[in-house]
Amino acid sequence: MQELQLIHIDKFFPPNTHACADVSLTVRAGEVVALLGENGAGKTTLMRIASGVTRPDGGSIVKDGERVVLGSPRDAIRRGIGMVHQHFMLIPRLSVAENVVLGFEEGGAVLDRRAMARRVEAFAAEVGLAVAGDRRVEDLAVGEQQRVEIVRALYRGVEVLILDEPTAVLTPAETEGLFRVVREMAAGGKSVVFISHKLHEVSEVADRVLILRNGRLVAERPPSAPLGELAALMVGEPVEAPSPSRRPASSEPVLSLGGARSRGEPGLRDVSLSVLSGEIVGIAGVDGNGQVALEEALVGTRSLEGGTFTLAGERLERASPAAIRRRGLVRIPSERHHDGMVAQASVWENLVLFDLAELGFARHGLLDVRAARRRAEQLVKNYDIRCGSIDQKLAELSGGNQQKVIVARELGAGPRVVVAAQPTRGLDVGATASVHKALIELRERGGAVLLISADLDEICQLADRVYVLYEGRVSQPVAPDDREQIGRLMAGVAA
Amino acid sequence: MSSGQDLGLVEPSGDGLEPGPGKLTPPAGRGADVTVLGQFSHRARAVLVAPSSQQLGESVLAVLVAFALGAVALAANGINPQSAYAALVSGSLGSAQSLASTAVQAAPLLVASLAVGISFRAGVFNIGAGGQLGVGALAAAVVGGYTRLGPGLELVAMAAAALAAGAVWASVAGVLKAYTGANEVITTLMLTYVATNLIDYAVTGPAKAPGAINQTPQLSGQAMFPTLVGNTQLTAAIIVALVLVPLVWLLLFRTGYGFRLRMVGLNPDAATAAGFSVRRVGVSVLALSGALAGLGGMLEVAGVLGSVPQDMSLQVGYTAIVVALLGNNGPGGILLASTLLGALAAGSTNMQSAAGVSGPFVVLLEAIMIGTVVGMPVLVRYLRARRRTAPRGAEAR
Numbered sequence: 020m021q022e023l024q025l026i027h028i029d030k031f032f033p034p035n036t037h038a039c040a041d042v043s044l045t046v047r048a049g050e051v052v053a054l055l056g057e058n059g060a061g062k063t064t065l066m067r068i069a070s071g072v073t074r075p076d077g078g079s080i081v082k083d084g085e086r087v088v089l090g091s092p093r094d095a096i097r098r099g100i101g102m103v104h105q106h107f108m109l110i111p112r113l114s115v116a117e118n119v120v121l122g123f124e125e126g127g128a129v130l131d132r133r134a135m136a137r138r139v140e141a142f143a144a145e146v147g148l149a150v151a152g153d154r155r156v157e158d159l160a161v162g163e164q165q166r167v168e169i170v171r172a173l174y175r176g177v178e179v180l181i182l183d184e185p186t187a188v189l190t191p192a193e194t195e196g197l198f199r200v201v202r203e204m205a206a207g208g209k210s211v212v213f214i215s216h217k218l219h220e221v222s223e224v225a226d227r228v229l230i231l232r233n234g235r236l237v238a239e240r241p242p243s244a245p246l247g248e249l250a251a252l253m254v255g256e257p258v259e260a261p262s263p264s265r266r267p268a269s270s271e272p273v274l275s276l277g278g279a280r281s282r283g284e285p286g287l288r289d290v291s292l293s294v295l296s297g298e299i300v301g302i303a304g305v306d307g308n309g310q311v312a313l314e315e316a317l318v319g320t321r322s323l324e325g326g327t328f329t330l331a332g333e334r335l336e337r338a339s340p341a342a343i344r345r346r347g348l349v350r351i352p353s354e355r356h357h358d359g360m361v362a363q364a365s366v367w368e369n370l371v372l373f374d375l376a377e378l379g380f381a382r383h384g385l386l387d388v389r390a391a392r393r394r395a396e397q398l399v400k401n402y403d404i405r406c407g408s409i410d411q412k413l414a415e416l417s418g419g420n421q422q423k424v425i426v427a428r429e430l431g432a433g434p435r436v437v438v439a440a441q442p443t444r445g446l447d448v449g450a451t452a453s454v455h456k457a458l459i460e461l462r463e464r465g466g467a468v469l470l471i472s473a474d475l476d477e478i479c480q481l482a483d484r485v486y487v488l489y490e491g492r493v494s495q496p497v498a499p500d501d502r503e504q505i506g507r508l509m510a511g512v513a514a
Numbered sequence: 515m516s517s518g519q520d521l522g523l524v525e526p527s528g529d530g531l532e533p534g535p536g537k538l539t540p541p542a543g544r545g546a547d548v549t550v551l552g553q554f555s556h557r558a559r560a561v562l563v564a565p566s567s568q569q570l571g572e573s574v575l576a577v578l579v580a581f582a583l584g585a586v587a588l589a590a591n592g593i594n595p596q597s598a599y600a601a602l603v604s605g606s607l608g609s610a611q612s613l614a615s616t617a618v619q620a621a622p623l624l625v626a627s628l629a630v631g632i633s634f635r636a637g638v639f640n641i642g643a644g645g646q647l648g649v650g651a652l653a654a655a656v657v658g659g660y661t662r663l664g665p666g667l668e669l670v671a672m673a674a675a676a677l678a679a680g681a682v683w684a685s686v687a688g689v690l691k692a693y694t695g696a697n698e699v700i701t702t703l704m705l706t707y708v709a710t711n712l713i714d715y716a717v718t719g720p721a722k723a724p725g726a727i728n729q730t731p732q733l734s735g736q737a738m739f740p741t742l743v744g745n746t747q748l749t750a751a752i753i754v755a756l757v758l759v760p761l762v763w764l765l766l767f768r769t770g771y772g773f774r775l776r777m778v779g780l781n782p783d784a785a786t787a788a789g790f791s792v793r794r795v796g797v798s799v800l801a802l803s804g805a806l807a808g809l810g811g812m813l814e815v816a817g818v819l820g821s822v823p824q825d826m827s828l829q830v831g832y833t834a835i836v837v838a839l840l841g842n843n844g845p846g847g848i849l850l851a852s853t854l855l856g857a858l859a860a861g862s863t864n865m866q867s868a869a870g871v872s873g874p875f876v877v878l879l880e881a882i883m884i885g886t887v888v889g890m891p892v893l894v895r896y897l898r899a900r901r902r903t904a905p906r907g908a909e910a911r
Contacts, residue, residue: 320787341789350787358787361780372777373788386768 053225071095101177162193301482347435419450605864620856625810642702644831645709650808680808688800751817
């Protein structure tokens, strides 16, 4: 019977962040505890302390009635406590089995890879998880990699498994699978700590919900508690959902694709769609059905192999990314760290990244630094970007504020069309609301929004019309309140 | 349940090197014409293209560590480190003569390092500044040796020839990179060997001075920079080198081109998405870097050498890499670092004669410096982690 207690845990990050303030909690055998809180609430830090990654400044950790000092993740695992981090700690080049047994190899000097793979597969099957032992980790989908992480933790005898934002990278189907695994682990007597900021998830999977805010444990609620109450506890004030006023759009499509095809796995297969100015069009669908191909085709980084691409009456099949931008199509990229920002550059440089020439910050080749900085200051204010100064490196901002920088830059210039790809993935409630607000405001000003999102709630909340992307094809437009039809189309079962 | 519950584990520890919240691993193999750094991790990019904000401290620490390790090496060879270093200091800073000698050594290094630094900022690895410097020197020596244009104009023509020669030389690598994807680390390095052979051919054949020695014709007074301090090799060339420092700063931080260059260097994918042409920046920055390096060669010929000898050393191109890294690829840092390495070079002669230290010892010091400056961020973070300070983890804000 294992039990993990954290008692009066304190953690202070200089200069002035009190990440955990006197937090005490108990995790009992066979239960699923959700740690709910916004980004920066201290959830991850607390669990890094529990798993030996970070040392607390004060307080103690008690495992099975015995006070323990966890100097490293290795110590923690020896005590049966393991954490699956948000970014996986697998070695991409190695096989699944090699990753699982790494540091645990059995037998003599010569490894029998095949036997090792079979052994790992057998072990995984025993705990109810299917993995292919001899595949390389780099070839696996994100959801599969996460399974490997879980198998690895269990293989090392972990009894208290901590999952840090485990669904942030998963498709709805994978999320369902994960929840099943979590419940089975709990039924088998293990404990799971589930870190999340998504309300419906915690109420679906947890036995108890602990809410952290600003480093403090502010409440404990049963999973049946109303979502509004949980949200209020999490952000400290009642959250009002943006109420989209569905104004009629113009009848002229500002953006349209006709029979567009592109390379990719999957690429676009005969995609036709249109977006009017003054409307938000949602692209629903399970991740990996051509969302990236669609996004890249629209911004011009992936060329079309056929079909038409029209922006404000102009054909742009062969246009360069720069030319498309100049005609007023901007993007909030799904791979924002990759395509959307220069993390090692300053906030102000990121805020004017694309607009140097357009906004006249570069005249006769010379940069008007003062004007660019003024512009940045204003965007910081308008979009409520929380940063110490505009000279801070973007990398030092929280994920939500980084995304606000991207949104401010892209929408601040008053674009005709914005392609918003997974714009709130991984963001907390507050940042999500501010991104949604910006998109709605753009629509009210007559801009067009193409919202590509795997989050069906988001699509139904914001969109005026919905297309469903399935294996590189889009459906006929669907009304956003017809969730049943959307669900069928997402699963590929409706005609 | 698990068979190996009590065995040792290898668990990656949170050492503060992890990416921030929600940072997904970027998919491999994207971006067709990304730079060589694209093949490295984002962490390597951060170290090489734009090192951390504690860079100055890290560079100073690297220098100190290098001298400390150097002292150990000296002692191990039976040489008193104190007297060796005293000889080093007196040979580089001890008198007006030695100060001038430091400046003379530092000048070509400064220019070559600015060239290297610019390319590093763009994420382009120009390893062949030595070769570009060599062809620049050769072009300047040929123009200066075979034309008579009058005072002032002669030097301008030589500089123009050197700039053009260096730019063309590096552009070979730039064009190969842009259109065939050839890695500029390899091509610029190889072009340095070609440059060595080109010089060899020129000074033994078409551009050979009359007489027994294989070198270009001795430059006339008009084709040389005037001496600044009597009895030294210190000429007005050093002024040209120093003027380049603020110019490069302006280019990097106050022009649209410099902005694009730096953004492309830090994240080519985002720059591409922003509509910048990574390819265009790559080609142009190599040309620019080569031109600068070529000018460095002209300053060396018209400031110090007076002709291009057959065995002209192009080593400065490699030392420039050390300087650029020590100096954070920024003009100010490069000025400091090139002065330091210039002093090392100037003082090493005295160290050899007065303390019996072998010549390659200076190279050893440089090698230790480059190792420590590149390794320093990792070391610093490791030491911090040991001291249990904040890991830059997901919610450490």
